[in-house]
Amino acid sequence: MKRMIVKTLLGGAFAATAAISAALAADKVVYQLDWLPGGDKAPIYVCIQTGFCAEEGLEVTIEGGRGSSEAITKLATGVSDIGSAGIGALMSAKAGEGVPVTAVMSLFNKGPHAFYALVGSGVEKIEDVKGRSVATSPFTESNIYLPLVLQDMSMAETDITLTKADPGALGPMLMTGATDVIIAWLTDVSRYTGQAKEAGKELVIFPWSAAGLELYSASLVASDKFLKERPDVARRFIEAYKKSIAFAYENPKEAAEAVAAAVPELSVENVEGSLKDAMVLVFNEVTEKDGLGAFEPERLKATWERVSKAQGLDPTALDPESIVDRSFAAGS
Amino acid sequence: MSTAVPAIRFSSIGQVFRTGSGTLEALRGIDMTVGRHEFVAVLGPSGCGKSTLLRLTSGLIRPTSGTVEVFGHPVSEPRDDIGIVFQKPTLLPWATVEDNIVFPARHKTGRVGGDDREKGRVLIARVGLQGFGKQLPAELSGGMQQRVGIARALFMNPDILLMDEPFSALDALTREEMGFELLRIWEAQPKTVMFITHSIGEAVLLADRVLVMSERPGHIVENLRIELPRPRGIDTSNNKAMHDYVGYLRGLLLKRAA
Amino acid sequence: MTMSDTSEASSLSVRPERSETRRQVMARAIRAPGVLPAATFVLILLVWEASCRVFAIPSFILPAPTRVLGGFGAVDTARWLEHVWATLRVAMTGYFLSIAISLPLSIMLSRSEILSRAIYPILVVIQATPVVAIAPVIIVALGSGDLPRVVITCLITFFPLVVSTTTGLMATPPELIELSRSLRAPVFREITQIRLPYAVPYLFSALKISITLAIIGAVVAEFVAAEKGLGYYIQFSTSMFQVQQAWAGLIVLVLLSLILFQIVTAIQRFWFPWSLPGDRT
Incomplete structure (x- = not known):
């Protein structure tokens, strides 16, 4: 009896220690939004609220944003590690200043x-x-x-x-x-x-x-420092993020609830509406052909042609392949 | 008046101010003395430099030429043994009557002691403001405010009291009343008084001597001793001799103005 | 203040010589402090609600008061308090920082004409720069956190404080300065015992203007970069098409502004009653 109590206590203590060390060991990731929170940003809230992030041993915090350029600047300066931004903004930033930020996965494979x-x-x-x-x-x-x-x-x-x-x-x-x-x-x-x-x-x-405007737009982009110093964390994050996208696609209501729980200013209906709208840009005939998160070389090239032309940039100033790294999202 | 050293002596005073557009000669060749405990009124048209006389005496400004002496010593810096009463009472609106009167102590030394307070209470009584010590200036009439101004000027117990048209902002009745009040205070505790005014009647009624100044550049054109018996009061106003003095001075000023 | 003054004056002038008629009683009730503005306010709300219903105005153009009321329930009280606190914290920090800068600066400006001529044009240039336009630049330069928002608030509030306080310091009656000099008192006492108290009415009129400007400054800053605060909440709600929520935020913002203004007024009334114009003669 006494032995059992001791054993239980010891067991409990071990379990507690394990939990604490797991929490201590959790890798911290700062996720950068490119605009105000909303349904189109649901996956990251799903990742945090439903535990996909925690399962991968990640502790994610969210950094607010006001536009893609600002988000890219924050990633480049190390305020945040990974986040969403328009690929057009990344391309022009790369062509102009060569910012240390790389796209790892496409989110919207059509222009919104x-x-x-x-x-x-x-x-x-x-x-x-x-x-x-x-x-x-x-x-x-x-x-x-x-x-x-x-x-x-x-x-x-x-x-x-x-x-x-x-x-x-x-x-x-x-x-x-x-x-x-x-x-x-x-x-x-x-x-x-x-x-x-x-x-x-x-x-x-x-x-x-x-x-005729066929191009990639919102993408998952990460700071080069993050990718270089913590590639394993990046891989695990992208894995969790993909799960979250799939979850949000299949369970829009639960996903909306996850966002509304984190951002009380938003109502579930409001989030669910914009989430469903956004999903059309994530899952569509292009996704069926190329797969979720893909950067298909031809479409990527076409995107750069459009971006360079629209912004009056020299089309030879950038090799569109140089701004993406497909290795982190590989596996699906 | 026979004392060798006068309270105030001006010797060949000239005063020139620099202004934005050039220079302004305010005073020219002023020679005068004020005896100890003498009450001297300075009479003259506006802008003749009467107030400059006061500021020279108090040491707030230095003369361009000539010397000013107070009790035989040349004035070279502001003196705190001289009390000044301004045209407007210019009391501190946030301070009570009592605090206004003891303000010189607070301002000079940074604190107000018990004896300062006691002195303040004595002065409140002397200027006839018993029961008003805790009031704010805005709660008093113009005449009462000027009484506070006089009490403040008396606080440092000065030998010399300089008064710059102190009653000119008051109505005629209050003005006369304040004149008698001033005489009562002065007779109770004699001081050397230099009293600037442009009221002929006020000058004659109050002063031992009236100095008449010319328009700019100001100089002294008449030095008239007023031989009216003291104490003076309402009866003095009806005195025939008083009317003669007033008539003479008015003629003088009108003639000069013409 | 004007309201209570007139009501005081009128209640003094009305003497109940004979029993009052009903009309007189009514007239007096209307003149009681607060009754008239409250009645006007209720009337406006009624007209507003009625027009929204009668003309079927869509809520994204003008939500009816009842819908705005619903907007208050979008987030719970704790969340509201977080937003209010975020805005209040920035506004107050900026406000007090601004006062801390303005007062010494005003004293310097009032004492030295050379300094005044050197610094004043710079102040005017700062004031002439629209803060809304440089807010993004400030945010970029100073990073996230409260600091850039506090700086923006400070920039928007300090000019009226400096101008008004300097004017007040210069408005001291020259006689008192002569009195001070004839007493040969130290300069710091001339400032603390004469000039500063004389500047109090000017200071308070600027403090009243600046307290509302401080809220504006905080909101402008929150529009540019923030994750909390009433300005953020309003902007957020508008971009999420939640107009009634934005209106609720706006109302809270206005109330906050009014309360702060009243606090400044009350401080002046309580500690500096002599500095209020026209209260006594």
Whole structure:
């Protein structure tokens, strides 16, 4: 009896010690967001809340962000280890300054950019934006690609009347008729649909891929220091992250709850909507062909061609292969 | 007045101020003395440099030429044995009457002792403000505020009291009342007083002697001894001799102005 | 302050010589402090709610008061307090830092004309630079954390403090300065016992302006970079299409501003009643 108690106590002590040492041993990873938290950022919250990260022995903290350029700067300066950012922003940063940041996995294999219009406004196909008033927000990446999209449709910027407004004002402007068309991301489809519904209107959406804009956009990017000094941690993180994406895709409601639990300002419905919208850019016919997270050389090359052309960069200034490292995400 | 050393002596004082656009001659060739415990009024038009006389005496400014002596010693720096009463009471609005009166002690030494407080209470009584010690200046009338100003000037127990049109901001009745009040205080504890005014009646009523100044550059054009009996009061105002003095001075000033 | 003054004056002038009519009673009740503004406020809310319902205004354009009320429930009290605390912490740190810089600077400016001529143009240049425009630069230069936000708050609040305090220090009656000099008192006592107290009314009018500016500064900084705070909350809610949540945040922000303003006013009223204009004659 007495021996048993001692044994139990000892066992308990061992278990506790093991738990503590496991916690101590957990590798700390700082994850960089490229924008405010939301449904499109669900996988990282899933990773933390459901324990995928902990299973891989990782202790992940999240660093807020305001745009891809800022996120890349923070990764380059060592504020954070790995995170999400637009690959276009990474390409131009690489071409310009050679920042020590590398893309390890694609997240969105299509551009999220789109025109939104109201049903009955006369905009029935993407070419109908000609001669219309178009509103966009001042700092969106979409603005860079707009000339290319118009060019593909044999239009010039003078063929539309472009105005810039706060992102929060775009929806109301469209619903009240202050503008015919807005430029917004496909990750916000459900939010704009909600607004349209409240105003008694219906939306019609034209993704720019329909106008030939086929490219990678949001990607998982990491600091070179992190990849070089802790490659094993990076591999384990990406493994956990992939599991989290798959989980979020299959269980959008649970994933949304994970985000809302971490960010109480967000409602579950709001997150679930934008999560589902975002997943269309992650899982689609391109994913079926190339696999999740892939950087297919031809598509990557096409992306750089688009980026360099849109930003007026020398196409030979960068070898697009030099900004990616596929080895960390290998295995699926 | 027969004492060898006068309280104040001005010898060939000239005063020139530099201004933005050039120079301004305020005083020219001022020679005068004020005897110990004498009450001298200085009368003259606005801007004739009357106030400059006070500031020279207190050592706040130095003359351009000539010398100023106080009790036989040349004035070379500000003196704290001279009390000044300004045209406006300029009390500290945040301090009580009592604190305003003992302010010179607090300001000079950084603290107020028990004897300073006692002195303050005596002065409050002397200027007729019993019961008002804890009031703030804003709670007092203009005349009462100026009484506080006089008490503050008396606090350092100066031999010389310089008064720069002290009652000019008051209404006529209060002004006359304050004049008698000042005489009462002065007679109770004699001081040398230099009293700037542009009221002829006030000058004659209060002073032993009236100095009349010219317009700029100011110099002394008349030195008139007022032989009215003391103590002076309401009756003095109706005195025939008083009217003669006033009439003479008014004629003098009007003639000069013309 | 003006409200209570007028009500005081009127209650003094109204003498109950005979029994009051109902109209007089009503009139007096309306004049009681706070009744009129409260009534106006309620009326505005009613009109607002009614127009939202009658004209079926979508909530993303203007949410009805009842929906804004719902916006308060989006996060729990603890979370609200975290946001309020984050904004308050930055605003107050910036505010007090600003005071700590402004006071000595004002004293220096008021004492030396050369210094004044050398520094004043620089101050004007700083003030003329829109803080919103340089906020991102400051954030980049000073990194994350409270420091850049505090600096932004400081930049936005210190100018009125310096200008107003300097004016106050210079507005001391020259007679008192002469009195001080004739007493041959040390200069620091001229400053502490005469000039600074004389500057108190000016200082407080600047303190009142700056306390609301401090909140604005903190919010501007949070718009640019923050993970907490009311400014962040409002921006976040707007970009997530949660307009009623943004309105709730805005209301909390306004209340915070008003409370802080009232605290400054109360401090002046309690400790420096003589510095209030027109209270006594």
